[in-house]
Amino acid sequence: MITGAAGQLGYELQRTAPKGTPVVAVDIEQLDLTAPDAVEAFVAAHQPSVIINGAAYTAVDRAEEQPTLAYAVNVAAAATLAQSAARHGARMIQISTDFVFGGATGRPWRPDDMTAPESVYGTTKRDGERAVLDALGPQALVIRTAWLYSAHGGNFVKTMLRLMRERDDVRVIADQIGTPTWANSLARTLWAAVARPHVAGVLHWTDAGVAGRYDFAVAIQEEALALGLLTRAVPVSAITTDDYPTPARRPSYSVLDKTDTTRALGETPRHWRANLRQMLGELTDA
Numbered sequence: 001m002i003t004g005a006a007g008q009l010g011y012e013l014q015r016t017a018p019k020g021t022p023v024v025a026v027d028i029e030q031l032d033l034t035a036p037d038a039v040e041a042f043v044a045a046h047q048p049s050v051i052i053n054g055a056a057y058t059a060v061d062r063a064e065e066q067p068t069l070a071y072a073v074n075v076a077a078a079a080t081l082a083q084s085a086a087r088h089g090a091r092m093i094q095i096s097t098d099f100v101f102g103g104a105t106g107r108p109w110r111p112d113d114m115t116a117p118e119s120v121y122g123t124t125k126r127d128g129e130r131a132v133l134d135a136l137g138p139q140a141l142v143i144r145t146a147w148l149y150s151a152h153g154g155n156f157v158k159t160m161l162r163l164m165r166e167r168d169d170v171r172v173i174a175d176q177i178g179t180p181t182w183a184n185s186l187a188r189t190l191w192a193a194v195a196r197p198h199v200a201g202v203l204h205w206t207d208a209g210v211a212g213r214y215d216f217a218v219a220i221q222e223e224a225l226a227l228g229l230l231t232r233a234v235p236v237s238a239i240t241t242d243d244y245p246t247p248a249r250r251p252s253y254s255v256l257d258k259t260d261t262t263r264a265l266g267e268t269p270r271h272w273r274a275n276l277r278q279m280l281g282e283l284t285d286a
Contacts, residue, residue, distance in 0.1 A: 001026070001046060001090075003033060003081070004054035008150035009095065012187035013052060018195075024048065027055070033077035043084040050194050051085050051092045053078055053132075056125070060099070063120040064247040074124035075131055082135035091139045092132055093193055095186075098146035098178060098254035100126040108257035111144070111202040119248040129202070141193055142202045143186075143261075146254050147216075150183035151282040156213070160220045161283075164234050174214035174238035178254040179206040182275035192265045199264045204256035207272035214238040216272075223277050227284050 004010040005025035017023050024046050031042050033055055043051070057063060057073035078094060085092045099122030100115040117123040129142045149155035157180075163170050189205045211219070217236050224230040241250070262268055 001043070001048035001051045002054060003027075003031070003052070004056065005030075006153075007054060008148060008153035008155060008183045009054045009186060011152040012150055012183040013054065013190060016184060016187045016191060018191055021191075033081065034072045036080045039077075039080045040084050040087075043081075043088050043090070047088060048085075048090050051081055051090055052190055052194070053081055053092060053094050056095065058121070060119060060121045060250070061247040063124070067120045067124075070120050070124045071127075074121075075127045078128035079131035079135060082132040082140065085139070086135050091141070091197060092136055093141045093143060093190060094129060094132040095190075096129050096142050096144040097122065097125045098144060098251055098256060100129070100144065101251055101254060102249075104253035108255040109204070110257045111204055111260055118251070121248060122251075133202075138200045141200050143190065143193065144202070144204050144256060145181055145186050146178045146206050146256060147180045148183050148186065149180065149276075149279065151279055151286065152183075156180075156216070157220055157276070157279070160217050161224060161229060164221055164224070164230055167234060169235040169237060170217065171237045171239045171244075172214045172217040173241055173244055174212045175240050176213050176250050176252055176254075177210060178213075178251070179208070179210055179256065180216050180272040180276060181206040182272075182279050184279070185269065185275055189261070189265060189267050192267050196265060203261040203264065204258050205261050205267075206256050206258065206269065207275050208258075208269040209271045209273065210255050211272065212238075219273055219276060220280075223273075223280050227277075227280050229280060229283055 006027040063070040102116035
């Protein structure tokens with residue numbers, strides 16, 4: 001069972017599902033995850049062996065103004081799913097985020113590092129992790145990721161392409177450091193986790209490498225020009241977080257340590273730029 005089916009991760013999970021794997025994918029139109037009775041009835045009817053919870057309230061800035069709604073989706077709904085999973089003997093994989101961390105360690109964040117979210121979004125995702133782990137114990141796996149993008153849905157890559165077509169220059173924050181991650185890469189790793197039912201606890205997955213958002217934007221323009229997705233180059237200027245204030249604080253450093261994931265799942269991430277090039281290639285074929 002896949003929740004958040006209409007999102008970029010849900011889309012990639014469906015198209016990368018191993019051949020012969022029966023999948024039921026739902027979004028808000030098919031199942032309101034904030035309605036416990038509906039969730040219980042759905043899980044009871046379909047009896048999934050694994051639930052991948054890709055549904056989330058991800059409007060980071062709007063969450064500061066709508067904390068109740070963010071809590072309902074990111075915490076209460078995750079807890080409801082986990083409790084239904086426990087009643088029906090299902091395993092659950094909860095998707096989480098780099099936003100559970102705050103500050104910087106001088107090294108990539110490890111799964112067992114102390115969380116310190118600095119936003120409503122980050123706090124609700126952290127509390128959702130705890131709810132799932134508490135309800136399911138060894139039948140729960142939390143996988144944190146960061147900076148997701150895909151050819152499907154809205155994301156940073158597609159926003160940059162639009163701005164580079166519309167504007168004569170683009171300004172991008174340079175002092176937020178992380179790792180761009182193709183949702184297809186995460187989806188394939190999640191299927192590897194599905195195939196290993198003994199893997200539990202908390203793991204991290206992103207593509208390989210490190211970048212600032214400014215570096216990411218520069219790479220997007222270079223790769224898009226090479227593929228013909230853009231017809232001209234525009235200046236890309238680096239700015240600071242202070243130059244572009246937002247309602248929610250973003251992590252200044254959110255590189256995630258994937259060592260445990262590589263060991264547990266046998267998956268080795270590709271560099272983010274190689275995956276960016278492949279995803280942009282999909283846009284040229286669309």
